[in-house]
Amino acid sequence: QKEVEQDPGPLSVPEGAIVSLNCTYSNSAFQYFMWYRQYSRKGPELLMYTYSSGNKEDGRFTAQVDKSSKYISLFIRDSQPSDSATYLCAMTQRRVTGGGNKLTFGTGTQLKVEL
């Protein structure tokens, strides 16, 4: 069983829809939770990160973490065609001063927002 599970999609929605992307994980040591966006043939770029449980909002994006259920979500409001990309959840354990920490990724969900 993988440490992080993510539905690969593809997910197709009409422009303006609310999109919900989710990941589950098994390692309770994870404390930092991230969402990366990856356009075709590009490197992943960080969208949002949250520490421990709770919600975080940034413009049209909201990240939720429920550590008790080992479940994280990303919501995209008023989705746009430019949001079409692969969304990867990622997690890491506590920050290690002087070294950083490896990321454990989900397999990614491919999203297409259609006009």
Next chain:
Amino acid sequence: DSGVTQTPKHLITATGQRVTLRCSPRSGDLSVYWYQQSLDQGLQFLIQYYNGEERAKGNILERFSAQQFPDLHSELNLSSLELGDSALYFCASSDPSGRNTYNEQFFGPGTRLTVL
């Protein structure tokens, strides 16, 4: 543009061959991470270097090795290549100095390796 550069962008080679992938981290970043992205496995951590020293290892095959040089650029060496090594290889860098709350990793554009 993340500030992380990787060369080459594409690499096509034959089974049994050896290749070297190069990464230049963002200016000032001391940590370099290598990841492999394949269709079936997703993005997987291979190895991390911090200021020239190996810091962590993931699912890196023995045929693969890496190093980080004094100027902080890093190279990933893949040898005795097999068809299954065909993938995207990403380098990421971070500044783990403690200035940021979270050591965000900035990813390069990747090198696409095709083994024929």
